[in-house]
Amino acid sequence: MKILTTNYLTCALRACKSHPNSFPLHFRDAELQQDSLPFNAAFIANILPRIDWPALLTTAAELGFTNLPAEKPDTVDEKAGMELHRILIETQVVEGKLVCGNCGHDMRINE
Amino acid sequence: MSRPEDTLPPDLFYNDHESQKYTTSSRIQAIQTAMTQRALSLLALPYPSLILDIGCGSGLSGESLTASNHTWIGMDISASMLAIALDRETAGDLFLADVGQGVPFRPGTFDAAISISAIQWLCNADSSDVSAAGRLNRFFEGLYAALKRGGKAVLQFYPKNEVQRGMITGAAIRAGFGAGLLEDDPGTKNVKVYLVLTVGAGAEEGGADDVTNVVRGLEGVDIIDERRKGRGDRRSGGGEGKKGSKGWILRKKEQGRNKGKVVKADSKYTGRKRRPAF
Numbered sequence: 001m002k003i004l005t006t007n008y009l010t011c012a013l014r015a016c017k018s019h020p021n022s023f024p025l026h027f028r029d030a031e032l033q034q035d036s037l038p039f040n041a042a043f044i045a046n047i048l049p050r051i052d053w054p055a056l057l058t059t060a061a062e063l064g065f066t067n068l069p070a071e072k073p074d075t076v077d078e079k080a081g082m083e084l085h086r087i088l089i090e091t092q093v094v095e096g097k098l099v100c101g102n103c104g105h106d107m108r109i110n111e
Numbered sequence: 112m113s114r115p116e117d118t119l120p121p122d123l124f125y126n127d128h129e130s131q132k133y134t135t136s137s138r139i140q141a142i143q144t145a146m147t148q149r150a151l152s153l154l155a156l157p158y159p160s161l162i163l164d165i166g167c168g169s170g171l172s173g174e175s176l177t178a179s180n181h182t183w184i185g186m187d188i189s190a191s192m193l194a195i196a197l198d199r200e201t202a203g204d205l206f207l208a209d210v211g212q213g214v215p216f217r218p219g220t221f222d223a224a225i226s227i228s229a230i231q232w233l234c235n236a237d238s239s240d241v242s243a244a245g246r247l248n249r250f251f252e253g254l255y256a257a258l259k260r261g262g263k264a265v266l267q268f269y270p271k272n273e274v275q276r277g278m279i280t281g282a283a284i285r286a287g288f289g290a291g292l293l294e295d296d297p298g299t300k301n302v303k304v305y306l307v308l309t310v311g312a313g314a315e316e317g318g319a320d321d322v323t324n325v326v327r328g329l330e331g332v333d334i335i336d337e338r339r340k341g342r343g344d345r346r347s348g349g350g351e352g353k354k355g356s357k358g359w360i361l362r363k364k365e366q367g368r369n370k371g372k373v374v375k376a377d378s379k380y381t382g383r384k385r386r387p388a389f
Contacts, residue, residue: 004182008216009217043158089182
C-alpha cells in the first residue's frame, strides 16, 4: 500500500469520521518495500494541494522518513518532486496494520 | 442470461474458481477494457489523476487506468478477486471492503471515480439488518464526499429492471450528484448503461455542472432530457388520485361499498364540478 493512500484514508465508522483522532491512521508493525515506478511530475503537482501535510509528516515520521520540509511547498521543482514521489508512490507497505486513533480498530495490510 | 446477483452475495459468488474464470475469459477482458475506455472518455481527465475504482475485482479496469497514466485505488468485496489482482501485480492499492457500508476516504480525495459492472450488486440486501436502499444511500453519500468539487464519476452497471435502475439513479440524486444515464447500443442485447455523476460545478470546463454538458461534445449521443417531463407528469399524474377529484370520490365510494356501508349510487353528477356561484 502506498503512503499516498494512507494520507486519504480514514476509519470507515461513521462515528469516527468526525473525530480528529481518526485521521491519520497509524501504522503498526509496518514492513516497507521500495519499488521503482516511473516519475510523473504532473500527477504530483495535481495531488499536492489535496495532501494533508501535517498528517503526511506524522505518517512519514512513524515510518522513519524525517527529511520532509515542515511546511507544505507551494510548487514542486524536479528535486522536491522526486523526493515526494519516492515517499508517496514508491514506498510500499507490504505487511502491517493501520490503527484508528479513535476507536482503536486495526485494519490489516497484506501486500 | 442468468444474473449472478440473484444467486449468491458477491463475496461468496466470486470465489477462487469464479474469479479465475472471470479474469481469464478473453471475452470479459475485451468487454471490460472497452467499457473502461468508454468511461475514461466520459471523464475526460485533462491530467494524470487519482481515481477510485469501485468494484475493481481482479484489476481488469485498473490496467486501462494505469495505461492512461492515472493512479488508482481499488475497492472490492471479493477476497478471491483481489488475490488475483495481487498475482497480476496491478499498480493500484487494493481494499477489501464493502462499498455498501460507506467509502472510507477523506472528503475531497479523488479526481474521479469509475465502476465497471459492480453497483448492481449493491441492490442485494444479503442479511436482514440491511436494506438495498440503505446500502445505496450509504455508498453514494460516501462517494459524493470522497470526490473533489468538480469531480466526476462514471459507473457502468447492469440494471435488472426499470425499478432497479430508478433506485440507483434516485439514490445518486439524493446524495447530491448531478446524474444522468448514458446508454450505449440501446435496445440491443449489448446495451451498456453508464451512470454519469458530477459533483458541484466543474471549474475546469466552465461549469460542467450537468451531465448533458459532459456528453455534449461526444459524437452520436442523443440527449433525452426527462427532467422537465418527469416534473410535468407528476403534476398531471396527481389528477387520478388527488383528494376531492372524481377518481378519488369513485374510489372512496367503492371502498365503502366493499365494507358493506350504505353508499349512494354513482350517477353522472358524481364528483362533477359545480359551476361558479355567479
